[in-house]
Every structure is written in C-alpha cells, then in structure tokens.
Amino acid sequence: MISVVIPLYNKEKQIACTLQSVFEQTFQNFEIVIVDDGSTDNSVEEVEKFDDSRIRLIHQTNAGVSAARNRGIEEASGELIAFLDADDVWMPEYLATQYGLYQKYPECSVYACNYEFRDSEGKVTPTIIRKLPFEGEDGILSNYFEVASCSHPPICSISIMVKKMAIQAIGGFPLGIKSGEDLLTWARLAVSGAIVYSRKSLAVFVRDEGLFNKDQQLRVPEKEDIVGLELKKLYNINRHIIGLNKYVALWHKMRTRIFIDKKDRRKAIKECLISMKYNMNVKILVFLVLIFLPSSFSRKVFKFSNTR
Secondary structure, three states: OEEEEEEEOOOOOOHHHHHHHHHOOOOOOEEEEEEEEOOOOOHHHHHHOOOOOOEEEEEEOOOOHHHHHHHHHHHOOOOEEEEOOOOOEEOOOHHHHHHHHHHHOOOOOEEEEEEEEEOOOOOEEEOOOOOOOOOOOEEEOOOHHHHHOOOOOOOOOOOEEEEHHHHHHOOOOOOOOOOOHHHHHHHHHHHHOOEEEEEEEEEEEEOOHHHHHHHHHHOOOOOOOHHHHHHHHHHHHOOOOOOHHHHHHHHHHHHHHHHHHOOOHHHHHHHHHHHHHHOOOHHHHHHHHHHOOOHHHHHHHHHHOOOO
16 A cells, blocks of 8 residues: 655645545555644645545644654555645556556665646646666666756655655654755655656646745745755765765755845855855856846846756
C-alpha cells in the first residue's frame, strides 16, 4: 500500500480537486493521510464531504508544513509514501507509474517523475530538465545536483514517492524553515541513496497567479539561513558528489536575486560572494553587476532572461 500524505492549511477551494485526482488514480491500493495544520477556513468540512474509508484526517495546532508532513509520515501505514500538496493534482497514471518504478528498481528508496505548471486559466507550462544521465523513459538520476543546478528542480513536493524508512532515516523534513525545507530534504535524500526518475509529467503544480505573485513580492529570506548552512555541511561531508558545489552556489544565487529585488545591496553582495566561492560562472557575475544598477533595470533583466 502507498500512503498519500497531504498537509492541509486553509485550502478549502482546492482540496476537493486535489482529493478527486487521487481517487481517479488507476492504482487504487492507497490510503490518504491528511494532516490538518490548524486550518481556520472550511478545509476540514470539504474533506469530510468525501465518504471513503481510505481517508484518515489528523488534526494538529498550526506548526508549519514540515511538521505536518512529518506527522503524516509518522502516521502512515504504508512502506511507500507519496507526497501531495493540498492545492495540486496528479494525472490518473501517477501512482501506477511510481509503483512501477518501485517494482523495477526495488533497491532504490526515492522515486520521482517530471511535473508541469498550470495557471488559473488552464495554461500548461512544462518544466525544463537538462542533463538527465539516461536515454530511456526512466533511469537512475545519478547526477541529481548537476541536473538541479541547471534545470527546474527535478523533484518537487508533489512528484516524489519515498520509502518510509528512507525519509525517517534523514529525520524527515526540517522544522523552523519557511522556505527551502523541501529542497534541503531532497538534497539529504540524494546524498543518502540513488534516486529513480521518470521523464513522464504526471504531477501538476497549480498556480493561483494572484496568490503566487503576492507571495513572491512578500518573500523575504530568513535572517538565519538554515538551508544554506545545512547545504554547506552536506558539501563538506560529500565533496566527491558531482554538482553539489553548484547546488550550494545556486541556493545563494537565488538569495542574491531576492535581495536585489528588495534593494538590499549589502546582503545581495554577501550572498553573491558566497555563491561565487562555490561556483564561479557568468550568471553570478551578471548578478554582481546588477547589484549596482538601478532596480528598474534588474527587474527587466530578470523578466526577460533565464537567470537560473
């Protein structure tokens, strides 16, 4: 059995569609562990409209998405755990494909597939995934960090299935982090064992453009960069892993961009120099130049160019 873990917080308008996509799976041997993280809207009432014994609804006071996922992992009955967010959906073949990977590569612990973006008007945007190390439809993602450093993240929180013992072995999702907790978790899994990957796009990240843009505008990096510190620890222990230095550099480049947007030149310079320490490349040099140019110019560059 696969345990589908869904953290739930104030998604009354989306959760029904999310659950429906699970019930429409061609693979039906699953349970759904929904962890209500202290919702204040009608999310719970929407879940309770579904009359299916495979749903287990667990309540906790608001503690954040990592705590909710960890609670779901703890409560899960299955050996395999598939994560899904309460406002996204799966294609009908998603679980069947993931289970097929598990059968084909039983020695591995992490199974992932490609995904796509869909906006509120139904427009679909594919991900850009570069440097996959295999030719066929699926294979071992032996260079996870190299791929992640030059592509959209090859793994996201709705396109991964993991063995319960593997996610528990790394301590689950890190607490006390508001942004990047998932990226740190995937990195820890990647250094712990092999990842199986399918090119099929079977998960859909549904974007509410209004909320997405608002979140982006309000996003401020945390004062204590826990993700950055933990990534550096991983690198110091696993310097032999290809691309890990570039992954650390990418994290600090993303923080550089945010501080440029926030017009915080001092912090932008600091993050840029850290990024350059781990991987000197043309793009980070462009960022260094943008720090000293008018913000209106940098916004245009970010809008019309691929700065990843």
